[in-house]
Amino acid sequence: MDNKLNITINGLPVKLEKGKTILEAAEKTGIKIPTLCYHKDLCVAGNCRVCVVEVVGQKRLSAACATPCEEGMEILTNSLKVRNSRKHIIELLLAEHNADCTKCYRNGNCELQELASEYKIMTQDFIELTPLKNYTIDMFSPSIIKDDSKCIRCQRCVRTCAELQGVNALTVAYKGDRMKITTFFEKALNDVVCTNCGQCVNHCPTGALVEKNYIEEVWEAISDPNKHVVVQTAPAVRVGLGEEMGMKPGERVTGKMVAALKRLGFDSVLDTDFTADLTIVEEGTELLTRLKKAIVEKNTEIKLPMITSCSPGWIKYIEHLYPDNLGNLSTCKSPQQMFGALVKTYYAKARNLAPENIVSVSIMPCTAKKFEAHRPEMHDSGYRDVDYVLTTRELAILIKQAGLDFDKLEPARFDRLMGDSTGAGVIFGATGGVMEAALRTAYELVTGREVPFENLNIMPVRGIEGVKKASIKIENPLKEWAFLDGVELKCAVAHGLVNAKIIMEAVKTGEADFHFIEIMACPGGCLGGGGQPIPTNPEIRKKRAEAIYAEDSGLPLRKSHENPEVQKLYKDFLIEPLGEISHHLLHTNYTKRERF
Amino acid sequence: MAYSYQLKRVDFIFRNENDWEKVLSATIKKKPEELINELISSELKGRGGAGFPTGLKWKLTAESKAPEKYVICNADEGEPGTFKDREILSKVPYKVLTAMAVCGYVTGAKQGFIYLRGEYKFLEAELYKAIDEFQYYCKEIDLDFKIKIFMGSGAYICGEETALMESMEGRRGEPRNKPPFPTQAGYMGVPTVINNVETLVHTWTIFKYGAKKFYDLGVQYSRGTKLFSVSGDTPKPGIYELELGMSLQDFVYEFGDGDTKAVQVGGASGFLVPRKKFKDTAIGYEGKLVGISLPTGGSMMLFNSSRSMFNVLDNYLEFFREECCGQCTPCRVGCQQLLLGIKAVKRGEKPASYLNKLLKLTETMQLTAKCGLGQSVANSFSSIVENFREEMIY
Numbered sequence: 001m002d003n004k005l006n007i008t009i010n011g012l013p014v015k016l017e018k019g020k021t022i023l024e025a026a027e028k029t030g031i032k033i034p035t036l037c038y039h040k041d042l043c044v045a046g047n048c049r050v051c052v053v054e055v056v057g058q059k060r061l062s063a064a065c066a067t068p069c070e071e072g073m074e075i076l077t078n079s080l081k082v083r084n085s086r087k088h089i090i091e092l093l094l095a096e097h098n099a100d101c102t103k104c105y106r107n108g109n110c111e112l113q114e115l116a117s118e119y120k121i122m123t124q125d126f127i128e129l130t131p132l133k134n135y136t137i138d139m140f141s142p143s144i145i146k147d148d149s150k151c152i153r154c155q156r157c158v159r160t161c162a163e164l165q166g167v168n169a170l171t172v173a174y175k176g177d178r179m180k181i182t183t184f185f186e187k188a189l190n191d192v193v194c195t196n197c198g199q200c201v202n203h204c205p206t207g208a209l210v211e212k213n214y215i216e217e218v219w220e221a222i223s224d225p226n227k228h229v230v231v232q233t234a235p236a237v238r239v240g241l242g243e244e245m246g247m248k249p250g251e252r253v254t255g256k257m258v259a260a261l262k263r264l265g266f267d268s269v270l271d272t273d274f275t276a277d278l279t280i281v282e283e284g285t286e287l288l289t290r291l292k293k294a295i296v297e298k299n300t301e302i303k304l305p306m307i308t309s310c311s312p313g314w315i316k317y318i319e320h321l322y323p324d325n326l327g328n329l330s331t332c333k334s335p336q337q338m339f340g341a342l343v344k345t346y347y348a349k350a351r352n353l354a355p356e357n358i359v360s361v362s363i364m365p366c367t368a369k370k371f372e373a374h375r376p377e378m379h380d381s382g383y384r385d386v387d388y389v390l391t392t393r394e395l396a397i398l399i400k401q402a403g404l405d406f407d408k409l410e411p412a413r414f415d416r417l418m419g420d421s422t423g424a425g426v427i428f429g430a431t432g433g434v435m436e437a438a439l440r441t442a443y444e445l446v447t448g449r450e451v452p453f454e455n456l457n458i459m460p461v462r463g464i465e466g467v468k469k470a471s472i473k474i475e476n477p478l479k480e481w482a483f484l485d486g487v488e489l490k491c492a493v494a495h496g497l498v499n500a501k502i503i504m505e506a507v508k509t510g511e512a513d514f515h516f517i518e519i520m521a522c523p524g525g526c527l528g529g530g531g532q533p534i535p536t537n538p539e540i541r542k543k544r545a546e547a548i549y550a551e552d553s554g555l556p557l558r559k560s561h562e563n564p565e566v567q568k569l570y571k572d573f574l575i576e577p578l579g580e581i582s583h584h585l586l587h588t589n590y591t592k593r594e595r596f
Numbered sequence: 597m598a599y600s601y602q603l604k605r606v607d608f609i610f611r612n613e614n615d616w617e618k619v620l621s622a623t624i625k626k627k628p629e630e631l632i633n634e635l636i637s638s639e640l641k642g643r644g645g646a647g648f649p650t651g652l653k654w655k656l657t658a659e660s661k662a663p664e665k666y667v668i669c670n671a672d673e674g675e676p677g678t679f680k681d682r683e684i685l686s687k688v689p690y691k692v693l694t695a696m697a698v699c700g701y702v703t704g705a706k707q708g709f710i711y712l713r714g715e716y717k718f719l720e721a722e723l724y725k726a727i728d729e730f731q732y733y734c735k736e737i738d739l740d741f742k743i744k745i746f747m748g749s750g751a752y753i754c755g756e757e758t759a760l761m762e763s764m765e766g767r768r769g770e771p772r773n774k775p776p777f778p779t780q781a782g783y784m785g786v787p788t789v790i791n792n793v794e795t796l797v798h799t800w801t802i803f804k805y806g807a808k809k810f811y812d813l814g815v816q817y818s819r820g821t822k823l824f825s826v827s828g829d830t831p832k833p834g835i836y837e838l839e840l841g842m843s844l845q846d847f848v849y850e851f852g853d854g855d856t857k858a859v860q861v862g863g864a865s866g867f868l869v870p871r872k873k874f875k876d877t878a879i880g881y882e883g884k885l886v887g888i889s890l891p892t893g894g895s896m897m898l899f900n901s902s903r904s905m906f907n908v909l910d911n912y913l914e915f916f917r918e919e920c921c922g923q924c925t926p927c928r929v930g931c932q933q934l935l936l937g938i939k940a941v942k943r944g945e946k947p948a949s950y951l952n953k954l955l956k957l958t959e960t961m962q963l964t965a966k967c968g969l970g971q972s973v974a975n976s977f978s979s980i981v982e983n984f985r986e987e988m989i990y
Contacts, residue, residue, distance in 0.1 A: 127933060175751060176921070
């Protein structure tokens with residue numbers, strides 16, 4: 001009883017728990033209050049002032065997002081005073097914003113545009129400020145374009161970079177009219193500690209931060225009759241794409257997506273999940289080898305814990321911030337890059353194609369993958385392994401441009417040779433997925449039995465907790481793994497770089513006694529990636545995660561090493577995990593980078 | 597016939613008194629509640645400009661339960677036209693230190709900070725000498741209270757109490773959302789009393805001479821005295837301690853040069869009062885009895901007929917365009933629009949009626965800005981444009 005209070009909103013009585021803000025109370029009542037700087041993933045800033053409301057009896061208006069409800073408050077969300085002020089604020093933002101909407105990448109999906117339309121701002125009386133300032137567009141990064149002329153200073157990107165990612169590449173500089181969001185010494189994003197994770201892009205309400213798109217390049221390749229265009233699709237794309245096509249979050253659209261890609265004209269539609277399975281076999285073997293060397297051979301050079309290397313945002317982060325721990329990273333390339341390297345070697349040979357005529361495209365939930373494909377070391381096939389990386393959002397643009405009615409598409413299946421996958425590959429898209437997939441395979445490899453979890457669902461590594469820990473005791477292993485008998489395999493999973501920092505500090509000080517750690521740069525794992533549909537928030541990510549696990553349970557094969565195409569790949573081409581060809585094509589090394 | 601005016605000069609603040617040790621030890625013998633009641637009954641209000649009742653502020657902080665609390669003396673005197681605090685800190689620092697220690701005793705804080713304006717670096721060494729001596733005495737009487745100086749870096753906005761705290765915590769000086777107020781969660785998230793330098797000295801007066809003596813000065817709602825920094829077109833610029841509640845007419849008789857056209861009360865974020873309104877304007881806090889009553893942090897700028905009000909306003913707006921923190925929309929964009937707007941009207945690029953649109957904008961800025969500064973930046977604009985409209989246009 002005590003922790004409830006009574007207020008009225010626009011005359012309607014509302015009863016709610018103490019500690020809620022006016023915005024939360026209004027949402028509960030079914031009244032929408034417009035917001036810009038507010039985001040469910042982030043701390044409250046209260047700086048855009050669009051959400052102001054009138055509290056009867058108070059001289060000034062209050063920001064709904066930042067004002068806690070108090071007993072007896074009478075709140076008006078649409079009084080004349082509120083409307084006029086709100087309209088003024090939108091006008092002010094538009095005066096400061098480069099409102100050339102038709103030439104903007106976010107045209108049609110911009111929160112400021114939406115507000116302007118809602119409040120029918122038909123004239124621009126205030127003086128336009130953008131022509132007075134010398135804005136330059138930062139397009140040096142292969143992943144992210146930053147255009148300050150479209151920035152409304154809501155600081156969502158700054159809070160994202162600091163609170164979700166702990167990177168602080170973006171920050172506020174200067175004051176007054178010169179106040180802007182920038183980087184260390186105003187360097188290009190490409191030259192600072194930025195991990196290209198794209199969370200800022202995902203959280204930007206306008207077009208100030210967008211991904212660098214490669215849409216035209218891909219169209220050109222598709223139209224070129226001399227090119228064989230191969231496309232791979234990451235696991236998280238199939239649970240996100242639906243949102244871009246007007247569906248509810250959490251819809252699985254795997255079949256429709258494949259059908260759409262075929263209709264777009266890709267010559268072969270394949271699955272990154274295939275190389276996700278391959279990654280598990282390589283990485284699992286690498287882990288067991290490291291354990292053997294450390295435990296049996298007492299080799300002190302061997303770095304444990306071993307940490308996953310699938311997330312390119314995470315890789316750039318560790319290169320900048322924990323360069324001394326690069327030895328802990330698995331040498332396995334990410335599934336995208338393994339795929340790229342195989343497409344221009346194994347696939348080309350099998351299909352009897354000249355690798356120089358193959359264009360390899362990947363659809364990723366990620367902006368950091370664009371940077372990863374750009375890395376100079378990612379040319380092991382003799383060519384650039386992955387030519388173009390498109391985000392989930394860019395794929396949606398392709399589909400819309402091609403005029404496909406997504407709803408009406410008949411689900412199709414991935415093409416063969418590198419299109420087969422297991423449930424273990426699919427769950428790579430969610431935080432804890434790589435760990436779960438690896439345990440399913442490694443445990444079985446060592447003991448000859450399935451992991452001791454119901455339906456192979458390793459629940460302790462699932463869920464939205466920032467840092468998860470789990471352990472599996474190995475008992476009665478096969479003869480060759482006898483040295484692992486009784487060993488408790490300790491694992492940790494982190495997602496969001498701010499959580500990666502927590503684990504890495506423990507690793508650095510030696511406090512952590514883990515054997516294996518999975519780290520994903522983005523909150524929720526790839527399904528919350530910087531290339532996924534906008535908006536994102538905890539509920540949406542939860543829905544996408546549910547879809548991923550549903551996709552996993554629905555598949556006949558759910559262990560990576562059982563993937564028939566992977567088995568065939570080893571038989572025909574790679575010979576054995578960690579073998580010479582693997583070493584050449586599927587493994588990589590890392591670069592130490594400065595913090596500044 | 598000469599107009600007989602009443603302007604009561606007082607001498608409390610700079611009165612040379614060498615008995616701070618006695619005042620301190622006598623004061624902390626009283627119970628905290630007693631001291632709070634004393635402050636409340638004196639009706640002392642914050643002298644930084646906002647005018648929050650000081651006794652209530654101390655009371656709220658004393659009542660907040662927390663293992664740690666702080667006292668901050670706001671010496672980030674940045675309002676254009678104010679220069680009283682630096683005089684206090686160089687002439688009577690012991691009064692400030694004593695008041696801080698008493699505040700610590702009352703509220704339960706063991707640590708005090710003086711947030712000293714970056715440009716007042718030259719005061720630092722002398723101030724530390726005083727602090728050392730003060731601290732020595734505290735030890736002698738077993739009073740556990742430490743004082744440190746925190747140097748500001750020159751941003752005007754850091755005079756806003758929560759921006760000041762952000763700055764002390766090592767972050768960008770940007771005002772916070774309120775609530776929570778500093779009395780609940782201030783510096784480092786713990787209950788904090790933050791008072792202007794002058795306010796603290798007034799508490800000294802109250803503790804030494806009793807609340808009644810203070811209360812008897814001034815008028816209803818505006819009790820006690822206040823330091824005024826008088827500048828502009830005046831034959832006698834300087835700092836004066838005067839009773840609150842005087843009419844602006846009286847003030848101009850005393851300080852004007854015989855040709856005063858207008859007075860800017862409260863610095864760049866204050867109001868401009870034209871000659872015809874001098875008589876009806878009192879200087880003090882808002883109350884129900886007086887007509888127009890303008891509070892001020894102490895800045896009184898006089899302008900004579902040789903001044904262009906357009907230039908005056910242009911100057912203020914330039915200042916705010918640069919010195920607002922830039923985080924909230926109404927203040928950041930609003931200041932730019934006001935400045936560019938009056939220039940455009942002057943140049944004939946916008947019609948004179950555009951001033952009306954800007955006046956409406958000032959209302960929005962007052963209603964919606966995040967902090968006290970943002971809510972008051974437009975005061976000078978509205979008061980100047982309303983009273984000197986033709987000077988904006990022609």
